[in-house]
Amino acid sequence: MRRKTNLRLSSIFAAAVIGLGALGAFAPAAHAEDGAEVEEFTNTTPAVWLQISPVSNKVTLIAGENNDYSFTVSNIGSETFGFHVYAAPYSISDEDYNVNFSNETNRTQISRWIKFYDDEGKLVDKASFKIESGAKKVVNYRIEVPKDVPDGGQYATIFAESDETEGDLTGSGIKTVSRVGLIVYGRTEGNTEEVANITDFKIPTFMTSGKISATSKVENGGNTDFEAVYNFEISSIFGKQLFAKTNAYNILPDTTRRVDMEWDETPMMGFYKVHYRVSALNGETAREDTKIVVIMPVWMIIISIILLTFIVLWVIILIRKRSERKSRRLV
Numbered sequence: 433m434r435r436k437t438n439l440r441l442s443s444i445f446a447a448a449v450i451g452l453g454a455l456g457a458f459a460p461a462a463h464a465e466d467g468a469e470v471e472e473f474t475n476t477t478p479a480v481w482l483q484i485s486p487v488s489n490k491v492t493l494i495a496g497e498n499n500d501y502s503f504t505v506s507n508i509g510s511e512t513f514g515f516h517v518y519a520a521p522y523s524i525s526d527e528d529y530n531v532n533f534s535n536e537t538n539r540t541q542i543s544r545w546i547k548f549y550d551d552e553g554k555l556v557d558k559a560s561f562k563i564e565s566g567a568k569k570v571v572n573y574r575i576e577v578p579k580d581v582p583d584g585g586q587y588a589t590i591f592a593e594s595d596e597t598e599g600d601l602t603g604s605g606i607k608t609v610s611r612v613g614l615i616v617y618g619r620t621e622g623n624t625e626e627v628a629n630i631t632d633f634k635i636p637t638f639m640t641s642g643k644i645s646a647t648s649k650v651e652n653g654g655n656t657d658f659e660a661v662y663n664f665e666i667s668s669i670f671g672k673q674l675f676a677k678t679n680a681y682n683i684l685p686d687t688t689r690r691v692d693m694e695w696d697e698t699p700m701m702g703f704y705k706v707h708y709r710v711s712a713l714n715g716e717t718a719r720e721d722t723k724i725v726v727i728m729p730v731w732m733i734i735i736s737i738i739l740l741t742f743i744v745l746w747v748i749i750l751i752r753k754r755s756e757r758k759s760r761r762l763v
Contacts, residue, residue, distance in 0.1 A: 480594045481509035484612040493620045496579040502572045505592045507563040514595040516560040519546035522587040527690040542586035542618045548573045583622035584655025585685050589613045619656050627653035628712035630719045635706050639727045643698040646708035651688040663709040664693035701727050
């Protein structure tokens with residue numbers, strides 16, 4: 433009788449395990465979708481296409497001094513066309529660091545101090561030029577710093593933009609316009625304050641899907657910009673490195689920048705060790721942490737719960753059977 437009962441319980445448990453294994457066989461696998469879209473490129477070169485070099489310029493601003501600088505505009509389009517250059521404010525709209533080129537602040541006054549040399553050598557607010565296909569044009573500009581320049585950083589964008597009369601006419605009747613720019617980072621010789629604060633430092637430790645990520649915010653409480661460095665490393669629980677990325681971003685004064693670091697090729701399940709470090713002001717301000725991240729899909733959680741339930745029931749039944757046998761022996 434005992435053998436039959438134990439055999440029956442064993443059969444039930446084995447059937448449950450086999451059934452759960454069958455469910456696992458139908459679980460989604462970690463592979464690229466067959467229908468993934470592939471971006472196609474054509475060899476057609478746009479008629480209007482500009483490039484600019486360099487893409488940024490860091491300058492020292494001395495009260496009452498004028499200094500000249502230059503940049504190069506290249507026509508990599510297929511036709512000759514006209515373009516113009518001008519300066520605009522460079523400010524930040526939100527924590528995701530969306531840029532605003534029209535909002536003037538106390539930190540964008542430099543956009544009004546920038547003048548350009550035209551083909552006649554005159555200084556103007558906006559200069560226009562013609563450029564042939566495959567040619568390069570060196571554009572010279574001057575920054576005229578006033579005597580009462582405020583302390584701290586000043587920021588502007590210099591744009592090179594094709595004229596509105598140029599461009600490819602699309603099927604919808606809209607002309608394409610090419611615009612490129614370089615950022616001017618100015619710093620005065622006055623009283624400079626550098627204050628960094630790292631907040632919202634997070635590494636999620638349990639996920640059912642998605643990408644392994646780390647998040648943080650860096651707040652600039654000073655009056656000039658600084659660079660923040662982000663190090664993101666992922667390894668197996670046995671120490672083998674699987675992914676590593678390092679990014680550096682400028683943080684402007686009176687702004688907070690949120691940065692999300694992600695592992696794009698995150699597997700659908702597993703255990704991983706994640707190390708995240710954020711530093712600013714050459715490491716004077718820093719935060720770092722290492723955590724174990726678990727990725728378990730919902731279907732795996734359901735299977736685990738079902739399996740655990742069967743194990744608990746199995747144990748309860750065994751305990752009851754043993755209790756019954758002891759009771760019978762005492763009788």
